[in-house]
Amino acid sequence: MNATEKDLPQLEESFIEEAERIISQYPVSKRSASLPLLHLWQRHFGFVSPQGVQWIAEKLDLEPIAVEEIATFYPMIRQRPLGHYQFKVCRTLSCALAGSYEIFEYIKKSCKTVNEVGHHVYVSEDGKFSVEFVECLAACGNAPVMMLNEEEWMDVTQTKIDAILNHLIREKRKEEF
């Protein structure tokens, strides 16, 4: 157990075992396990905190800056929590031509995602929603395309957004009762 593991009581045995299994797949250079471990951490915690970077670095006998470099290189490795509902709007050519920038603005307005936490990444005050641009989602024929969490939506219009949001709010209410 290393120093950071003591600081992180929430690390379960199974998580550490999984990490160790991943590392064992790279016998030549442990360093190569950096990215898989970052994925593992993000899957588990939703984002990679500085503690996460530190923990991974110690596991791999690296200086933390080496892990930090990788974590920040990939925009989809998050350094901070995003919304509970995450909109990912495609901005590649077909979608851009079909109006994805307008869709983006519309979501921003409807969800009140006012805080820019990264390059073109916005989160709402209450942390419920976030919206960001992504590159081609491989459904160009049905542009504009977006994802809501892990679900893909095609031929997105403002009406569709309204319907989705209304649905989410209803779901949410149900949950609250």
Place this chain on the structure above:
Amino acid sequence: MSALIKNPFNHDLPPLEAPLVNVQLDGQWVKVPKGLNIIEVAKRFGKFIPHYCYHPKLSIAGNCRMCLFEMGMPKLDANRKPVVDAEERPVINWLPRPQIACATQATEGMAIRTNSKLVKDCQEGVMEFLLINHPLDCPICDQAGECRLQEYAYDFGKGRSRFVEEKVKKPKRVDFGPRIILDDERCILCSRCIRFAREIAKQDVIGFVNRGSYSTLTVYPGRVFDSNYSLNTVDICPVGALTSKDFRFKMRVWFLREAKSICTECATGCNIIIGSRENIVYRLTPRVNEEVNSHWMCDQGRLGFHYIHSKKRVTEPASHLNGSLFPLEWSEALRTVAQKLMEFPPSEIAFLVSARLTCEELYLVKKLMETLGKGTEIFSEIIPRKGVADGLLRSADLNPNTKGAIGIGIGKEGRRIEELKNKIRAKEINCLFAIHENPEEVGIQEDILSSLSFYVWQGLIPGPAVHKANILLAGASFAEKSGTMINIAGRLQKLHKAILCPGRAREDWRILRDLLLLVGVKERVFEKINDVFDAMSKEIDLFESLSWNTVGDLGIDLSQKLKNRSIL
């Protein structure tokens, strides 16, 4: 011998046993050691391949693309024999795409073009990319005047910009470490500083975060880049991204007068350049000497010079009478000292001499002692200074010329300091001449000094008991004098005078020369430091057959001679 510091890489120094290969450089066939880096190949024949990320002593990153060149290999026929033209010269097959010179090594038959149309287009393109996000704050940038971005923009750039978009904004005035400020907008992402920190300073805390035009140089949060070698990154940063807190905004570099000298903060004697303007030293930077410090120096040595401009410095000869200081004429001060020195029996005189003096000065002290001693040995000692060797450059001896002092025969490496103290207490020694040392530093305090009948102090910044000195002589700092010193590895190296002494202070060898004249050594009058050196080489066998002019900028190895005399 090789550098006292172990460089992880030496791309510019191929192994001596490397066989020679033929390469064609801009149409000319030349011979170079096999495997030599192409940037160095070009350099050896007076060509220049511009480069940012390449540094001869760091690993190859190949990320700046400034060093693109056109490469070719001899055309082979079906039997893998080189095809030759009418004049029997091999025909070259040029690769369609440019290569980076920094990651290419010379092989037999390789052809290199450093200034073809393709190469020029590449250089213009790379420069254009580097400049799009650059803030262009040259007017207030410390690097201006010695900035590779400025220089290459001038030499290899297009001369105009097509960029109309908005520049990426990045952090400015970032605290990069206790001695360095980082301007991220100026950084061209060459990673030299990162590699230096990792490979030489062994403090792997810096790196690039984010990606593309948002890539940003950062110190890992919560860590500091405070290595004693950190300021070398300021030197190797090709632009003004890293600046020294000590030097920043102090002086435009093109006003600096440069003098070659050596660092006197420890016995390694790193070769340096003293940058001064109008008699003020603004910075010290390392000067390449592969036998000593390679390209580097430590921060302590680099920043340790400020005392020479201290307000506390004694800048005129003076005498103490009833507790007050009276300025004197040099002639009067020296006459008094000479007279007094001759009055005491030799056994009552002691010289407390600094191992931070040059060999020439030590030699003159030695002569002075011999003249006064008339056959009896006069007591002399140096003050030893112990530090900690760090395995890189800094040595455990903090006196720059201990070996010189031993070689010339002054003192016993500081072993007799206690004896000196006791002898003064017992009034066996009644006259003390302290040269560039404060006796207080080794516990010879006011009460002990009070027992002396005559005390001369010569130096820069006096200690707390200086009012016990009857005469004060204002000496010169390392930047104000020329001379030689012998470093820890037995290398004789030169200091060159960079600035004039402040006020009426004088170079110490001139003070000592005048004293010698006054005590009666008239046969030789030294006009220049060269004369002193040449006289020394005749009288002290360690320097035999050397002359001032034969000691070049990189010094001379005396280690064998020192070993023969068991000084090393």
